[in-house]
Amino acid sequence: MVMDGLGDRAVEELGWKTPLQAARRPNLNWYAENGANGLVDMIGPGIRPGSDTSHLAILGYDPRKVYTGRGPFEAAGTGVVGKKGDVAFRCNFATVDKNMLVADRRAGRIKEPDTTELVTAFDHLMIDDITITVKPATEHRAVLLLQGPGLSPHITDVDPHDEANVHEAKPMSPEAAKTAKVVNEFVRLSYQKLDAHPVNQRRKREGKPVANILLPRGGGVFPDIQPFPEKYGMSGSCIAGVSLIKGICRVCGLDIIEVEGATGGKDTDMKAKARAAIEELKRKDFVLMNVKAADITSHDGDAKAKVEVIERIDAMVGELRAGLGEEVVVAFVADHCTPIEMKDHSGDPVPLMIYCKGIVKDPVKQYDEGSAGQGSLSRIRGMDILPILIDKAGRAEKYGA
């Protein structure tokens, strides 16, 4: 179970405790007291991980080898999974004027069904020998998939990330020249196809910002990833509300389990997720569950809300504790710290707890950033987690005799 953005720093408003330390958390603490504890650097000490790179590490894939950008994982989150070598971008629907000056980077936070209708304008589109696929994502977001020969993700962002002129994509290396040309042509076509689109004419009448351009950014190439079931000889599933996490798990070959009410938002139905995980473990060898809510409160800078969310997570952990069988190896970890003070990810290590039958207890009695360091797991890397869990489950191969 990955508690997104759970880790934090000491907060003045909470009497210089972390939100985790300030929260009532009897179930997390039960596991800490009865399990083995430690700290994890997802990528390395002081490296600030994204949720994407950290989840790859948790699944035992080396982000330095398989991660070139967020695009492919966002695309996979919407169900668009390319093959090795395909290039994907995240896009925003945005509002531009005739001079390509961005008036609104989110086109008034346009969402479905408008976005769903707008993307049909790109059906069956090819630019030169490259097949184009556009799919809507959450709210004003979309993904762009390029498929064909000679692609590279190494181009500059079209999205100016500000109310400025739309950038021209530039190749960052010679072999990306073709991709830059295709992307620039796609952006030009998107203005041409969207500006006059009936959906936008209606939005104009309603006084809403038009979504008359798509601005690609964060390109990445689909990696040559060994599917999880093949790599570990285990079936696996992912339970997550957030599209990016689903995307990472889908690219790694996990099955995505949809849970009613698991939105990835602060209102997500956590207990439903816990029950779904318990059920899924009857059918599968491995389940990765992501709970996003704590991260959101941190990005909002709301310490009290984070404490409340953690107390709700603890109730969910109680549900797991009651429902999981003795044979299950349980691990709790955060994918990164998101300090309230920073409103963004930090490179601080995160607390890890592992519990299973026969685990050797250590002196740690509480699950938090300050206690975990006294545990017997010491300080490990994100990529070490899965080999340890596989060994605890009695599924590891022996190296030597």
Add this chain to the structure above:
Amino acid sequence: MVMDGLGDRAVEELGWKTPLQAARRPNLNWYAENGANGLVDMIGPGIRPGSDTSHLAILGYDPRKVYTGRGPFEAAGTGVVGKKGDVAFRCNFATVDKNMLVADRRAGRIKEPDTTELVTAFDHLMIDDITITVKPATEHRAVLLLQGPGLSPHITDVDPHDEANVHEAKPMSPEAAKTAKVVNEFVRLSYQKLDAHPVNQRRKREGKPVANILLPRGGGVFPDIQPFPEKYGMSGSCIAGVSLIKGICRVCGLDIIEVEGATGGKDTDMKAKARAAIEELKRKDFVLMNVKAADITSHDGDAKAKVEVIERIDAMVGELRAGLGEEVVVAFVADHCTPIEMKDHSGDPVPLMIYCKGIVKDPVKQYDEGSAGQGSLSRIRGMDILPILIDKAGRAEKYGA
């Protein structure tokens, strides 16, 4: 001192303590209290080491670079040490019928002097340009050494590991074709030479299974290993009862000290070993001592026997404590955990204690799997141990000025 298979998991029969935690161990605890403690992943977190790969790591050799299979180390254990590029296999004397169906993989656990006499059938044997050496090992086991140009260990096992038909060795890569051919010819010849052998005719009369074939498995190539005295500028010896450990140390260039009564079994004379180590350290810079007994009780799944063995090991540690001079750097470690519950090696980290004059104490007061994690050595890799000991002994080279 390497306590083979010492580490474990919490055992219900011992009130959810590990055998080490359940054992009375005043001497081991004295060292823990007065030394520095930590946990060791011999290869990496969650990786289940063999005794061979872990001992290589303890001696500071990277198993990923020097280990291709158990054969060469088993061969060296019997005194057969090849040169770089020579290929060795473990073999069983077995009983087969005319159709090459294995009736008994161990030929009724045949042993010397029958095996010693049988292997003379292979004296001065060559197959093509390959020199063949066969030497008996413990009980029904033997080793096969191939010496000559163009050899590779990458062939499939001849031993079917079951009462099935003898397998034909197949090359797993093109450059192993010659080796596969030689091994298949050797197996054919072994049947021809052994089936009619006077020893087997006598065994038939006595109603014992004949040892009429040799079945190779676990091939490996002798690595290009820098001898220990050259690598570290130190003389070194090994005290071990088990042939495989002797073989590893012999390949690494340590002298093998035979101790009367040090059998490698549960009945091994531990105090004699301790006294031999104390004596040997008067002549040598480094001694690796392996005590096998705890591992055997784990493979038997006998928790109470393991506790008893650990208490005997503790008495041996008392002997060391009384007899070792102040200038000796002492380290206790296990080569891997062998949980009673698994009856096989696990990837759990093992406790390490280092004691010498001037060592900085840490809060750890007991030598066990749960306490070691609170020590100042934290969590390190097997290959880190020897550089630390060399530094504590004041023998390390400075890196920089």
